[in-house]
Amino acid sequence: MTKRDIDTPALILDLDIVEENIRTMGEYFAARPQKLRPHFKTPKTHEIARRQLAAGAIGITASKLGEVEVLARAGLGPVLLANQIAGPAKIDRFFKAAARISLIGTVESEFNVREFEAGAARAGRAADVIIEVDTGMHRCGTETPDETVELARLAKRAGLKYRGVMGYEGHAVLIPDREKRIAAAREALTTLSRHVEALRAAGLAPEIVSAGGTGTFDIAGNWPDVTEVQAGSYVFIDGAYRNVRPDLGRPALTLLSTVISRRGARAIIDAGMKSLTNEFGPPMVKDTALKVVHLSEEHGGVAAGESSLEPGSKIEIIPSHNDTTINLHSEYYVVRGDEVIARWPIEAARAYR
Incomplete structure (x- = not known):
């Protein structure tokens, strides 16, 4: 079977x-003190996580508890859940996953600490946590070094x-x-370092300082205080990153579609x-x-110009953002060249709980 035989629309993954x-x-991080903890939110399949760990990654980063559970079922870790969770149901799911793999949670307030404390009492085991620092995204995270120190003491x-600690x-x-x-990026990392310095001065030196993304992997990956980088999109490279960082690699993921x-x-x-x-263009x-x-529910409009596209033609499209496109699908058609060699389930698609 070749990729031209695939019914459309379908995700094509070039394994080479x-x-x-x-x-x-992997080679970039092999000889430096900072290490790679790649994000699972892009590939969403344990087939990729296994390959990243085999190439030297020290663990996996997850965005959602559902992603953690996919990794736990596959026996893959250690995992950093780089997001806050709230409510007893999620806290208990966290401890259930932590019984299967090494797992670190993230806190940013006393509320999180108290929920983990109560969950630990129910589970009969302690929780590993890091503190998120707001380094400029203005979502979650402590805002001052003093707040971070007090939260570490409370934890x-x-x-x-x-x-x-972590910052993004x-x-x-x-x-x-x-x-x-x-x-x-340097401004954000300088902010993170101020929190690290305050923790050290308080006798709470962090073992982990996690930061970075694909677009800034080589900045965070050279920052003295950083111990690990959470890059994820590098594994497939989408249209947005191809425009911003064409030096990073080739797009591995396409959407096969029919005119x-x-x-x-x-x-x-x-x-x-x-x-x-198309949220990134x-x-x-x-x-x-x-x-x-143009995109509507079931149709896409291509500015075809004088091209030879005609009804029945199959084309491959590079998404502007892979993470959200992948989340819409249930499987990859894995190819080498034009030959389909496997179909991989996207186990963490829609694992947003």
Whole structure:
């Protein structure tokens, strides 16, 4: 079976490129004190996580508890849940997963600490936690070094295993201008370092200082206080990162789609918002300058110009954002060249609870 035999729309994963991207990032971190803890929110399949760990990753980062549970069922860890969870049901799920794999949770307030404390009492075991610092994303995270120190003390008094801190300079990772991206990332990392310094001065030196994303992996990966980097998108590379960091690797993921209509300069494909997202800009047709300029539920509009696209043509589209596009699908068609060699379930698709 070749990829042209696949019914559409469908996700195509080029395993040769995936392995190249994993190898390149693994080699970058192999000889430096900072290590890689890749994000699971991009690939969402244990097949990729296994390969990343085999290439030297020290663990996996997850965004949601559902992702943690997928990794726990596969026996893959250690895992950092780099997000807050709330409510007894989720806390109890956390401890259930922590009984299967090494797992670290994230806190940013006394509320989180108290919930983990109560969950530990129910589970009969302590929880490992790190503290999130707001380094510029303005979502969650402590805002001052004093707040971070007090939260670390509270976590220890509550019987939690305080492991360190994390920050995420996500507002910097996709800044197109290189110098502006570096400046924004350094400002965020300087903020994180202020919290690290305060913790050290208080006798609470962090074992883990986690930061970084694909767009800033080499900035966070050179920052003295940082111990690990949470890059994730590098493994597939989407349209947004191809534009911002063309040096990082080749896109490994495409959406195979079929042209169902051609009217003048407009071609219509069978992929709409139910199979493709565009929040980071127009998706591109692979190996061309053609863009998907419109998406409705079931249809996509391609500015086809004078191209030879006609009904029945199959085209590969590079999503502008892989993470959200992948979340719409249940499987990858894995290829080497044009040959389909496997179908991998996307176990963590829609694992948003």
